[in-house]
Amino acid sequence: MEKIELKLELKARIDELMRQYAKEEIDGETYTREMMELTMSAQKSFR
Numbered sequence: 001m002e003k004i005e006l007k008l009e010l011k012a013r014i015d016e017l018m019r020q021y022a023k024e025e026i027d028g029e030t031y032t033r034e035m036m037e038l039t040m041s042a043q044k045s046f047r
Contacts, residue, residue: 006042006045006046010042013038014035014038017031017034017038
């Protein structure tokens with residue numbers, strides 16, 4: 001997958017996570033954990 005595609009996928013996943021949190025579909029702990037997982041996977045992908 002190209003970097004631009006990875007960035008778009010990451011943005012879509014972050015947007016969905018933020019939407020779920022804003023609508024209280026997930027709690028703060030879940031939001032934080034999943035955001036950290038996304039951040040770590042993104043860092044690995046862009047090395």
